[in-house]
Amino acid sequence: MTSATPTVPATSGRDSMREQRGIVAGLAWASGWLAGLVAIVVTALSAASAVELAGVPDPGWITTYGVAAVTAVGEVAAAVAVGSALFAAFFVPPQADGVLDVGGYRAIRIAASASLAWAICAVLMIPLSISNVSGQPLSETMRPANLITAYSQVADARTWLWTAVFALVAAATARVVLRWGWTVAVLGIAVMSLMPIALAGHSSTGGNHDLATNSLILHIVGATVWMGGLFAVLLYAFAGGRWRVLAVARFSRVAFWAILVVGVSGVINALVRMSLADLFTDVYGALVLAKVSALVVLGALGAWHRRATITRLAEEPAERSLFVRFGLVEVMVFAITFGLAVGLSRTPPPAGEIADISAVENQIGYRIDGPPTLARIAFDWRFDLLFGALAIVLAVVYLRGVVRLRRRGDHWPVGRTVAWILGCALLLFTTSSGLGRYSPAMFSVHMIAHMSMSMMIPVLLVLGGPVTLALRALPPAGRGNPPGPREWIQSAIHSAPSRFLTHPAIAAVIFVGSFYLLYLSGLFETIVPYHAAHLLMNVHFVVSGYLFYWLVIGIDPAPRQVTPVAKLGIVMGSLPFHAFFGVALMMTSAVIAESYYRGLNLPWDYELFDDQRVGGGIAWATGEIPLVVIMLALLVQWRRQDERQARRYDRRAVRDHDADLNSYNEMLSELNKRK
Known part of the structure; x- marks a missing residue:
């Protein structure tokens, strides 16, 4: 898994790497906290109704807004981890001996740090989710006896523990990887860290939850690849990486399909939980409209990239300022979108969609009206x-x-x-x-x-x-x-x-x-x-x-x-x-x-x-x-x-004129002579 460290120029290399680490950290934290702030604002719009529908006491403002903020920051960190691992695996080539080049090495180290941040957020979410579900203040939940007792009873706590485990494994693996082949493993583990939360939440229960859960899996993975890949490519272009034209071109193809997946899966997931009329009469519907608007803006920015900035970068590889500026704007819009998504997950769906459902529909997501026949x-x-x-x-x-x-x-x-x-x-x-x-x-x-x-x-x-x-x-x-x-x-x-x-x-x-x-x-x-x-x-x-x-x-x-x-x-x-x-x-x-x-x-x-x-x-x-x-x-x-x-x-x-056959015949003839 390990090998020689990728070659970095000695002169000014340390200063350059230190400057780039500062830029990475600053952009990542700015994105995370912007997403967290948006999630807090959105949560404030529906916090009272969510507590009322849950039928539990108000756990306090620390839990109410802490859940939204920590989730948003964590999901941005997860996107950075996935995108950076994807970048190291497929957007830039390794050296001839299979060892990562400077760009891939930097990206996989960013993936390690981001995965660690994602794991920390997931660990913080365990007591926060218990406090949120039980209605107890966070100070009460944090007591070891209460935490241990409630863990086995709160599904969200187990969900976040599994998330933390996958994220920690991704961080540890990325920290020791230096060869290209293992970056694919890091990418796979980082994507797996998204699955526990994709399989929980609004989409995991009630009618049509099979469609809702499957669409949410596609939605989360698509959005994470889209934002995380942009983040990694943007930093690489800013650093003047050798393969920046190739990396941007490859990301552009991936981003096109990610946009398509995110759009289709988002529409399906929203329609499962609400009707078209709720878009204009319910807070949940208004948030869906806001999220759709943000995705449209992101799609427009992506189209602009393909038409203008990517073309210009291909023609003039040294001129990257336009791409970087538009990329920064796109990352910020992404952060807002992630915050809206977290706030949406904390907002109760329209009450009109809640109805009595059968046991089989509650378990598998849809009705079954009769025994199986050839026609059915x-x-x-x-x-x-x-x-x-x-x-x-x-x-x-x-x-x-x-x-x-x-x-x-x-x-x-x-x-x-x-x-x-x-x-x-x-x-x-x-x-x-x-x-x-x-x-x-x-x-x-x-x-x-x-x-x-x-x-x-x-x-x-x-x-x-x-x-x-x-x-x-x-x-x-x-x-x-x-x-x-x-x-x-x-x-x-x-x-x-x-x-x-x-x-x-x-x-x-x-x-x-x-x-x-x-x-x-x-x-x-x-x-x-x-x-x-x-x-x-x-x-x-x-x-x-x-x-x-x-x-x-x-x-x-x-x-x-x-x-x-x-x-x-x-x-x-x-x-x-x-x-x-x-x-x-x-x-x-x-x-x-x-x-x-x-x-x-x-x-x-x-x-x-x-x-x-x-x-x-x-x-x-x-x-x-x-x-x-x-x-x-x-x-x-x-x-x-x-x-x-x-x-x-x-x-x-034909080439040797039956040399083998002639040799075999000569051997038989010699044997006959000996007799």
């Missing part, structure tokens, strides 16, 4: 904002790569395209059709979705050869040029984590062992009530399946070369354990997650134990379908390997 599975759709959108994006990006190859006259097998599109379509259907709608409510339907996401979708995606397509469609950076997406993919394939995960034993244990761990250890019963758990399960199903089938039937380049015979052995050695799992599930005497499924109070009668046995039968039977596909794929790959070897032998024979 096929036509009763509820679009999944995360996995449904991912399926569409994957299909579009893949087709763009195919079109790029065709335009330059290169061939790409139609079968691979068909396999990939079918895999994306199946992912969309599994998560957004009636199958996805009934999956959280019935164990048997959940098992169909599980088997589809771990057994069928990965097989189709792997047969699509996306890595090979990307390596052929993306242009190489060229000697002496900074690495781009093609080089990033190659580096990821040959990295140490990839070699570890593609070890046959590791991949098989992750794929098959997770079945037993999830359903037969009590883990499923513990996590199934939580929306976050369903998201993580879906991610695990697809990723673990893709990893296993990439090793077994993958046509993409892999860190490990496995012979067809070894691949067949891996399949034959792993799939029986999958069949045993289905049998074990059918023979289980207790109902898995019984309290959860009974608590849904579905409007029809069915036996949970019988439904579980059906789920076990599905798990046992569905293993046969991918087995047939795998066998066919292995036979085809085996035949093609023999054909390639034969062609190589023929070409060599």
Whole structure:
């Protein structure tokens, strides 16, 4: 993880670094406190109604405004951490030996400091959130006995503890990272620190909370990447970094998609909580309008950047003052927007939207009016904002790569395209059709979705050869040029984590062992009530399946070369354990997650134990379908390997005039003479 420190010029280097640290600290604190001030003002508008609706005593002004201020400052720090890690990972290239250059080194150190500040704010939020929920003054809450007792009873306190843990891990990792590859890990951990708060708040309860939570995840990540990336690029341009034109161009592309994600997800999240009429009649609606206005201003500034300042910077790299000035204005508007967002999260949604909802709607976010039928599975759709959108994006990006190859006259097998599109379509259907709608409510339907996401979708995606397509469609950076997406993919394939995960034993244990761990250890019963758990399960199903089938039937380049015979052995050695799992599930005497499924109070009668046995039968039977596909794929790959070897032998024979064959014949002739 560590290596030699990046080279910094000796003369005036220390003074320059000290000056830049002062600028970074000043801009970060100014942004944080501006966001905090806006959050305090917004909170003051709705503090009384929030306390009244909560039905608890007023905890005092320290808690009321402290929650808003600390949250706003912390979220700005989180944005700086994420943006700086993103900058070091993808906006500027490392040195030739993989060690971060000066700009990347500075950015990853900023990410470490910002993550530490985010962790401190999260720790401060633990007693503040307990005081806010209980109505007790902060001085009472801070007593150790009260703090320990209340921690287990207040969900917000646990949310902030998890946030602090992820932020501290991100800070510690960023502090020791000097090589480029590890910056991606820092970025991932920093993004994970956003997830606890994204899964809490207004969006995590009540009707439609599945849509609200998924849209909030997209909204928070998009806004954080947008602001944090701008912050990092702005500081780099101000310091006159060598790759500032490249960094600004790359950020511009990322910012465009971040704007799109933030806008769409924000509209969806607002409409879940209010009607259009509330925009002009309620404080919550007025704050939504203010936030939308701020986002429009940010979008306009971004468009101006793309048209004027970025173009000018590309034409005159030394002239950066215009970009810096507009960037500073944009950062300040971002700080105001973050403050509005925090104040909005502290403001009760319109009272007219509060209504009695059924138990199943409260638990999974939507109503289910009848038992699953073929018609409901096929036509009763509820679009999944995360996995449904991912399926569409994957299909579009893949087709763009195919079109790029065709335009330059290169061939790409139609079968691979068909396999990939079918895999994306199946992912969309599994998560957004009636199958996805009934999956959280019935164990048997959940098992169909599980088997589809771990057994069928990965097989189709792997047969699509996306890595090979990307390596052929993306242009190489060229000697002496900074690495781009093609080089990033190659580096990821040959990295140490990839070699570890593609070890046959590791991949098989992750794929098959997770079945037993999830359903037969009590883990499923513990996590199934939580929306976050369903998201993580879906991610695990697809990723673990893709990893296993990439090793077994993958046509993409892999860190490990496995012979067809070894691949067949891996399949034959792993799939029986999958069949045993289905049998074990059918023979289980207790109902898995019984309290959860009974608590849904579905409007029809069915036996949970019988439904579980059906789920076990599905798990046992569905293993046969991918087995047939795998066998066919292995036979085809085996035949093609023999054909390639034969062609190589023929070409060599032409070059050396059958030297090997002549030598072999001479050996036989010599043996005959000896007889």
